[in-house]
Amino acid sequence: MTVFRSWGARATPQRVADYLAHFERQVLPMLRRQPGFAGYVMLRRGLTRGQVAIEVQTRWRSLDDIRAFAGPDIERAVVGPEADALLIDYDRTVSHWTVEAEGR
Numbered sequence: 001m002t003v004f005r006s007w008g009a010r011a012t013p014q015r016v017a018d019y020l021a022h023f024e025r026q027v028l029p030m031l032r033r034q035p036g037f038a039g040y041v042m043l044r045r046g047l048t049r050g051q052v053a054i055e056v057q058t059r060w061r062s063l064d065d066i067r068a069f070a071g072p073d074i075e076r077a078v079v080g081p082e083a084d085a086l087l088i089d090y091d092r093t094v095s096h097w098t099v100e101a102e103g104r
Contacts, residue, residue, distance in 0.1 A: 002099040005058045019086045036065020038103035
């Protein structure tokens, strides 16, 4: 089984660059130490009023691996204080998607 954990946030264009640096410096090394972590995709989309949407999708081997990372409430977003300070707003919950089919 493969599961995507999907989470979204909004930031200013400058803060998106700061968040990406934070993600690469702090979040990604921590995720790579988690059993079952299998990769990520970070998406960006411009919004009105000088805001940018960020969508982060992490890939995991199982819901049990996600539970080991996120704790018993796997729907709760895991956002540290440094990321919180960089974002205008973010989803307090995440969604999980099981991969049914994949191709090229």
